[in-house]
Amino acid sequence: MNPLTSLARRGLFLFDPEAAHGLSIKALKTGLVPNCPAKADKRLSQTVAGIVFPNPIGMAAGYDKNAEVPEALLKIGFGFTEIGTVTPKPQAGNDKPRIFRLVEDEAVINRLGFNNEGHGAALARLKACSRDALIGVNIGANKDSADRIADYVGGIHTFYSVARYFTANISSPNTPGLRDLQARESLAALLSAVLSARDEEALRSNRRVPVFLKIAPDLTEEGMDDIAAEVLAHDLDGLIVSNTTLSRDGLKDQAQAKESGGLSGKPLFDKSTAVLARMRKRVGPKLPIIGVGGVSSAESAAEKIRAGADLVQLYSCMVYEGPALPGRIVRGLSDLCDRERLTSIRDIRDSRLDYWAGKNV
Numbered sequence: 406m407n408p409l410t411s412l413a414r415r416g417l418f419l420f421d422p423e424a425a426h427g428l429s430i431k432a433l434k435t436g437l438v439p440n441c442p443a444k445a446d447k448r449l450s451q452t453v454a455g456i457v458f459p460n461p462i463g464m465a466a467g468y469d470k471n472a473e474v475p476e477a478l479l480k481i482g483f484g485f486t487e488i489g490t491v492t493p494k495p496q497a498g499n500d501k502p503r504i505f506r507l508v509e510d511e512a513v514i515n516r517l518g519f520n521n522e523g524h525g526a527a528l529a530r531l532k533a534c535s536r537d538a539l540i541g542v543n544i545g546a547n548k549d550s551a552d553r554i555a556d557y558v559g560g561i562h563t564f565y566s567v568a569r570y571f572t573a574n575i576s577s578p579n580t581p582g583l584r585d586l587q588a589r590e591s592l593a594a595l596l597s598a599v600l601s602a603r604d605e606e607a608l609r610s611n612r613r614v615p616v617f618l619k620i621a622p623d624l625t626e627e628g629m630d631d632i633a634a635e636v637l638a639h640d641l642d643g644l645i646v647s648n649t650t651l652s653r654d655g656l657k658d659q660a661q662a663k664e665s666g667g668l669s670g671k672p673l674f675d676k677s678t679a680v681l682a683r684m685r686k687r688v689g690p691k692l693p694i695i696g697v698g699g700v701s702s703a704e705s706a707a708e709k710i711r712a713g714a715d716l717v718q719l720y721s722c723m724v725y726e727g728p729a730l731p732g733r734i735v736r737g738l739s740d741l742c743d744r745e746r747l748t749s750i751r752d753i754r755d756s757r758l759d760y761w762a763g764k765n766v
């Protein structure tokens with residue numbers, strides 16, 4: 406980390422994590438974070454689910470919940486970004502404090518509970534963005550919703566004209582009962598409803614927007630079997646593996662570890678990568694998978710791809726590494742292509758699938 410970044414980090418860490426997050430959004434909005442577009446490298450560009458991604462590194466959902474800075478994030482090196490989770494109505498989320506840094510572990514615990522300004526506010530901002538900006542929309546349900554599936558369907562209809570892809574997030578641990586949508590029958594009902602809404606819109610607009618499903622890392626083998634079966638039975642475009650974990654295994658910061666919520670960052674890497682590989686084995690080689698959880702370097706991003714990911718996302722490690730991280734990872738992936746004489750980063754996909762699928766986590 407360069408001295409300036411380390412100084413900026415020390416400054417931001419004087420604030421509580423949610424205030425620091427707000428300041429980082431402000432800095433991106435006002436252009437205080439220097440633009441640092443990753444150099445185009447055709448070896449890193451891929452078409453996944455019909456979309457051409459300039460590089461495989463994306464900003465994960467939860468950083469830019471209200472679509473305030475998607476284009477700024479694309480200027481600091483990310484190949485794509487995902488806004489949300491957005492819910493139909495604005496909601497405040499859980500009481501503060503609700504984000505915790507586990508500095509020694511390079512981890513974060515959050516129990517935000519889908520705080521967001523609602524569909525209307527995000528839609529207005531997305532309408533002002535360039536059509537070329539590669540922005541996904543992560544949709545969810547309001548905590549007090551009487552019909553959660555209808556909230557996801559509403560997300561598809563509302564954002565259809567501005568989303569390059571959708572993510573149905575059924576894996577946040579902070580909305581009571583949300584993860585129950587991963588159970589087989591509920592998932593079947595959700596996928597049918599969401600994908601018929603997509604098909605309706607596609608017919609109307611003559612443009613098919615892919616839909617991904619974001620799952621938790623805390624699944625049993627049977628839970629993974631059920632999800633894979635439903636995913637294959639429906640016309641889903643891909644999986645995002647994974648959201649935060651409820652596990653607290655192996656943490657150094659035992660005091661903060663007691664906070665409830667979802668854990669992310671470095672300690673999530675092994676678990677989320679093992680679940681990614683197990684899902685890749687179950688769904689086969691064709692279905693796109695985005696790997697997320699604990700990515701902190703070009704090497705860890707490459708390892709997600711070796712475990713079966715087509716694309717990679719990150720959030721928590723940027724809190725520790727700063728905004729130069731995406732550019733650094735993209736450059737590191739180009740170096741890896743040089744070193745290993747790859748014509749495409751895709752050539753390493755699945756090369757460590759068996760290792761990760763068999764890993765005991």
Ligand SMILES: Cc1cc2nc3c(=O)[nH]c(=O)nc-3n(C[C@H](O)[C@H](O)[C@H](O)COP(=O)(O)O)c2cc1C
Nearest residue numbers: 465466467489490515648669670698699719720721
């Ligand atoms: C503060 C915070 C808020 C998050 N909010 C969301 C969210 O609204 N929707 C979602 O799908 N994932 C959310 N996530 C999960 C991330 O998108 C990602 O799946 C997870 O943090 C693992 O990646 P990481 O270790 O790189 O952070 C959030 C994560 C953090 C740390």
